[in-house]
Amino acid sequence: MLRFQRFYASGWSKTAISAKTSANTYNDLIVTKSHNKFKLFPKYKLKCGLEIHTQLNTDKKLFSLSTNDPFQSINKPNNHVSYFDSALPGTQPVLNTQVILYALKLAYALKSDINHESTFDRKHYFYGDQPLGYQITQHYSPFAKNGCMVLRRTIDGINEEEHKINIIQLQIEQDTGKSNYLEQQSYNDDIQSLSLIDLNRSNVPLIEMVTAPEFTDLKQIRSFIKKYQNLIRHLKISTGDLETGAMRVDVNISINNYPRIELKNLPNTSSIINAIQYEYSRQVNIIENGDAFTELASSETRGWNGMQTVKLRSKETIIDYRYLPDSELPVLRLDPLIMDDLSKIIPELPDEILEKLMNEPYNLALKDAKILTTNSNGHDEMYTHEQLLTYYLATFDKYREMLLQKNNKKKVDYKLPTNWILHDFLGNLNKLQLKLEDCNFTSTKFAEFLTLIHNESLSKKSGKLLLFYCMENNLKDPNFQKLIKDFDLSPISEIDEAELDSLCKTILSEVDDAELVKNIVSGKRKNGLKFLVGQGMRLSQGRIKPQLFENTFKRILNVKW
Numbered sequence: 001m002l003r004f005q006r007f008y009a010s011g012w013s014k015t016a017i018s019a020k021t022s023a024n025t026y027n028d029l030i031v032t033k034s035h036n037k038f039k040l041f042p043k044y045k046l047k048c049g050l051e052i053h054t055q056l057n058t059d060k061k062l063f064s065l066s067t068n069d070p071f072q073s074i075n076k077p078n079n080h081v082s083y084f085d086s087a088l089p090g091t092q093p094v095l096n097t098q099v100i101l102y103a104l105k106l107a108y109a110l111k112s113d114i115n116h117e118s119t120f121d122r123k124h125y126f127y128g129d130q131p132l133g134y135q136i137t138q139h140y141s142p143f144a145k146n147g148c149m150v151l152r153r154t155i156d157g158i159n160e161e162e163h164k165i166n167i168i169q170l171q172i173e174q175d176t177g178k179s180n181y182l183e184q185q186s187y188n189d190d191i192q193s194l195s196l197i198d199l200n201r202s203n204v205p206l207i208e209m210v211t212a213p214e215f216t217d218l219k220q221i222r223s224f225i226k227k228y229q230n231l232i233r234h235l236k237i238s239t240g241d242l243e244t245g246a247m248r249v250d251v252n253i254s255i256n257n258y259p260r261i262e263l264k265n266l267p268n269t270s271s272i273i274n275a276i277q278y279e280y281s282r283q284v285n286i287i288e289n290g291d292a293f294t295e296l297a298s299s300e301t302r303g304w305n306g307m308q309t310v311k312l313r314s315k316e317t318i319i320d321y322r323y324l325p326d327s328e329l330p331v332l333r334l335d336p337l338i339m340d341d342l343s344k345i346i347p348e349l350p351d352e353i354l355e356k357l358m359n360e361p362y363n364l365a366l367k368d369a370k371i372l373t374t375n376s377n378g379h380d381e382m383y384t385h386e387q388l389l390t391y392y393l394a395t396f397d398k399y400r401e402m403l404l405q406k407n408n409k410k411k412v413d414y415k416l417p418t419n420w421i422l423h424d425f426l427g428n429l430n431k432l433q434l435k436l437e438d439c440n441f442t443s444t445k446f447a448e449f450l451t452l453i454h455n456e457s458l459s460k461k462s463g464k465l466l467l468f469y470c471m472e473n474n475l476k477d478p479n480f481q482k483l484i485k486d487f488d489l490s491p492i493s494e495i496d497e498a499e500l501d502s503l504c505k506t507i508l509s510e511v512d513d514a515e516l517v518k519n520i521v522s523g524k525r526k527n528g529l530k531f532l533v534g535q536g537m538r539l540s541q542g543r544i545k546p547q548l549f550e551n552t553f554k555r556i557l558n559v560k561w
């Protein structure tokens with residue numbers, strides 16, 4: 001152990017591999033926060049399995065009628081606590097069936113086999129924030145088994161074409177309370193250590209999801225966590241926030257068949273990734289030094305202090321939880337046909353929606369499709385992704401319908417709804433702090449607006465002004481034709497040739513760059529012409545077509561190419 005202190009005590013920037021290691025090979029393992037050189041070595045195969053605890057956002061707690069509200073009440077400790085949550089003698093657990101519905105949704109989405117007869121067990125240990133003296137969990141017969149999640153290169157950005165992660169099981173269990181440690185000065189000036197217990201979180205429902213140890217690199221781990229988080233938010237069973245602890249990820253990591261090391265207390269994605277990098281480097285270092293026989297002989301649990309993984313407990317001190325079936329909770333029996341009913345209420349899953357959006361007729365790019373399918377936690381957002389997706393699909397359909405009805409000869413540009421909704425419209429919502437649900441610019445109006453752009457009755461630039469004006473004033477059913485007329489936004493298609501000539505000549509004299517003109521005429525700097533056209537677009541506020549400017553400049557300058 002002393003040896004590790006020598007290697008690691010001075011922190012990240014000096015985390016060096018032993019002198020025995022040949023230069024430029026394992027030295028690459030040095031992980032610094034500033035330049036992240038982390039690299040996996042083929043000789044040292046990484047094997048990882050995840051345990052993810054998810055707090056379910058049901059109305060009530062798992063076995064009592066207290067409100068399930070562990071975050072809003074952060075300044076009001078012990079505000080949502082029933083007699084059962086505080087383990088008063090004589091109280092008994094009553095199962096909250098909403099938890100079962102949420103667990104079924106997750107099990108279904110993860111393609112798991114539901115256990116039609118699962119049971120609850122007691123996991124015994126003593127801690128101040130666990131007043132029952134045990135945690136009710138599902139040890140012997142968990143809720144669901146044998147699920148999977150498939151990661152794909154095209155949508156998840158992993159290195160392989162496809163990588164399947166098997167999910168060993170899903171189990172329902174109780175969360176514990178929270179301990180807050182304080183130090184305060186007592187009357188005789190001694191420092192007193194206090195441990196304050198808040199039971200608001202006690203008995204909040206959790207699902208523990210356990211994957212098989214099938215992750216072999218960091219990209220897979222990162223994309224799995226993101227995908228799982230998006231899924232639980234999409235199913236509306238959890239806020240999925242790592243920062244609040246609504247989703248907690250424990251990582252098990254081993255190299256070349258050495259025993260697994262479990263990493264706990266990782267508060268966010270960067271801690272998870274940094275801790276894995278550190279731990280991999282630490283274990284490789286031990287193997288390289290030939291100390292693995294003693295140092296990696298048994299599994300242990302380690303924490304993360306922001307710089308290093310630190311030992312919490314080893315196998316020798318492993319707790320005997322004395323698991324026992326809970327005598328107060330009967331077997332949870334589910335109807336054999338429950339999955340048929342469930343399939344009717346499960347929404348389309350994110351991957352299915354992504355696939356739909358990336359194909360005909362939408363043909364969205366992955367990054368745009370993700371904007372429409374990635375569920376944020378919903379705080380401080382001007383829209384939920386569900387609302388945005390519905391708005392996009394409705395606008396798209398109406399726009400297409402309008403163009404087809406008008407028997408439009410011009411090829412339908414299906415990119416228009418995406419560009420205008422995902423960029424301009426969302427930008428305006430944010431700028432104006434206007435919630436989508438309060439916005440009066442309906443999808444039908446948007447479709448009408450898009451046909452104006454499509455038919456070139458409105459230039460892009462004028463379109464932006466018009467859209468912003470309508471949204472800023474939150475107009476109900478704006479009359480576009482009238483607004484275009486009032487604000488003089490219609491494109492100038494029939495401009496007098498002499499007028500255009502004089503406009504172009506003014507631009508040339510203002511630019512006043514003989515070298516530029518010479519290079520344009522000779523063809524040496526063809527792009528220079530685009531610059532001049534740009535000046536024209538700016539002056540005319542986009543209302544005169546660029547082609548007209550280009551032709552006029554070419555004629556005036558006598559450009560032959």
Ligand SMILES: Nc1ncnc2c1ncn2[C@@H]1O[C@H](COP(=O)(O)OP(=O)(O)OP(=O)(O)O)[C@@H](O)[C@H]1O
Pocket residue numbers: 047048049050051210211212213214252253254257258259260261262
């Ligand atoms: N050789 C290994 N290398 C890396 N991970 C492993 C290895 N063997 C098992 N694992 C992972 O260890 C985890 C074991 O989780 P499980 O909940 O079954 O047990 P536990 O960690 O002992 O229990 P607890 O829930 O009390 O932490 C799984 O994610 C599994 O994939």
Ligand SMILES: [Mg+2]
Pocket residue numbers: 051250262
């Ligand atoms: Mg574990």
Ligand SMILES: [Mg+2]
Pocket residue numbers: 051208210
């Ligand atoms: Mg576990």
